[in-house]
Amino acid sequence: MERPLLEPVSSKRASKLQTLGNIIVTVVGTGVLGLPFAFRIAGWVAGSLGVAVVGLSTYYCMLLLVNCREKLASEEPLGESNTYGDLGYRSFGNLGRYLTEVIIVVAQCAGSVAYFVFIGQNLHSVFEGLSLASYIFMLVPVEIGLSWIGSLSALAPFSIFADVCNILAMGIVVKEDVQRALGEGFSFRERTAITSNIGGLPFAAGMAIFCFEGFGMTLALENSMQDRRKFPMLLAQTFGGITLVYILFGLCGYMAFGEETRDIVTLNLPRNWSSLSVQVGLCVGLAFTLPIMLHPINEIVEGKLKIILRNNNESTGPGNICIYISRAIVVVGLAVVASFVPEFGVFASFVGSTLCAMLSFVLPATFHLKLFGSSLPFWRKALDFLVLFSGLFFAIYGTYNTIVGV
Template identity: 75%
Template sequence: MDEDTKSIATPLLESSPSGTASRLQTLGNIIVSIVGTGVLGLPFAFRIAGWLAGSLGVAIVGVTTYYCMLLLIQVLCRENLASNGSSVEARTYGDLGYKSFGSFGQYLTEFLILVAQCGGSVAYLVFIGQNLQSIFQHPGLTFQLFIILLVPIEIGLSWIGSLSALAPFSIFADICNVLAMAIVVKEDIQQAAEGEFSFGQRTAITSNLGGLPFAGGMAVFCFEGFGMTLALENSMKDRAKFPRLLAQTFGGITLVYILFGFFGYMAYGDETRDIVTLNLPRNWSSIAVQVGLCLGLVFTFPIMVHPINEIVEEKLKRLQCFTKPCHSDNNSLTRLGKIGIYISRAIVVIGLAILASCVPAFGVFASLVGSTVCALISFVLPATFHLKLFGSSLHLWQKALDSVVLFCGLFFAAYGTYNTVVGV
């Protein structure tokens, strides 16, 4: 980021307080935004791709995602610098789409973000359903039944007005993620000490090339939270230090991902499940971690769904029967409008639950979401915006690098989607 860009102090997201978070707070926000349930599918991805190919794939995805995050921040800051003194400024990802390709670009960007949020929400439900099915093993208790039982709870939570009351549960879920990862590593070390597997029995690079994009889609899904880039950068008090902090955090997360995927695959080999917690022995510690993960995700699901509700409710508030005349704030809703908001949130939860009940497996779905919308949002759009808005001022190597990211992202999205759909 150049010196002119560093001096920009224009807020990127109106809903986020600008310049209040310390370095430590920003570090925590980055980790919470990026690390999610997808990490527990990495050992399965390493099983599909091989431990060496999987390690290289996660490293490449991590570096590319970091680079594209910097592109997004750079484009936004320069656009606001160019807009200084005018009434039109870029504040969101959708605004960049509008500045690049007009209304079509804005609608496409917001649509992809909406689909990505829906995909992440569905993955949460599938994850909870499969883990509860593993805990309460009974022929009549399918994971679809557990998802249905969750619907009334999630509808009630989605009606809570303040999301800040649910935010601590997101941290709780991440703590459970760490505990699950620790237990998997412990199991691996224990099996290695007992000589229950040989390193040579594990595949380094799969002979099935179709497994590589499948594993790549899972890796992309693991680096979730790309849409939070602008809010995270804007929230930091010393924004000039954000790129370096982001690089350090991404480096640490990528290393942890590689080690966890490696150890998980080494522990269970060809028996590795698409959610590695399903491989854990049935003892009190493993069950406690699984229950903790499910409980944390139950309370963080409304946070994941919140952007979807915002988009739906914005459309509803444009209806004359939903709002009082001569009012534009949130208190302008009529009684019918308030009831409509509650109903819309319930419909969103029910719709996502129906989709989740049709998903065959967490790993397949996570790879599909990562290969499609996550790849487009994380790689294709940032590179396209950068080339479109500043192509004439870029060096040749910058144009070449952006073009490589763009076309590789498109190829990966197309080929990864095909492989996921037809099966690995």
């Protein structure tokens, strides 16, 4: 697939710090606020182990994608595989591309819808007065303007600003959690370690997978880095830190509120200045994160548009206008869908159980097995098959469990 029209081939590549900011803002999103609820459902021991396993598995599968692209690049130096869809095509032809791109588009759309829902709900609870849909559509002009920025390196300052907002907001939440836990006193024995409700584990795992979102951005992030050889180490360090923060955040929230923990932990906070600042800060941070979430969608749509324009012998000028219009349409469409979404927690778990599981585990393992085949040692084949079948089982059972309820 070709590069997006709004990102010229000569665009400046991102530095290590810029890539770090883009990784964090790509991975960390609204799902983190559902982790305390996931710990309540699964238990604090099961929740901690689950987040650690999901984080490690996601990192491993991200490296599988990078390895697949490197193998194809070494075999066909003139052929580019810069997107997830390209790997699908090189592995299984047009069917592989279409299946991969459909899953990516739907998954990224679902994640973006979750962002719109979360921001709208928080703005509605803080300012009131208007309907939830009104606050969602107030974001549309801002998001359209940000989506017209075509380069990841150009988006890096917004990513870093969003990271700062998210970190400050999460810090205030943890402070409130610790103050409540210490003020009221609690014992680990008063909190569930491992739930007796086995059906609750897939629901909680779906929330955890949703927290490690942005998987479709893996190749774009790696390709945008100046020194791509350092990407695996940078990714490992970043994922290690994010996973640790996730565990501590979920643990603190559950320990503070116990069985009263809500699906969005900010709803448990008292209505004071710190709580309001948390909600506003998260809204600002996530508003600047949305363009990163939209990047894989725009990349796929623009690739199709560029092929159509080339076949019709259109010039670059009209092509750029079409790209701007398409990005605006995507934002408006997602805002419309978000205005009809009910509960955030159930929606997040459903997306994690289905789309994210397929995108993060099933497809990378399948591509790796297809492209490397007999050259893989036995233990790598066994590990890939374990990831593949675990992802399929989890997607099927997790979807059923989310639909019927915990």
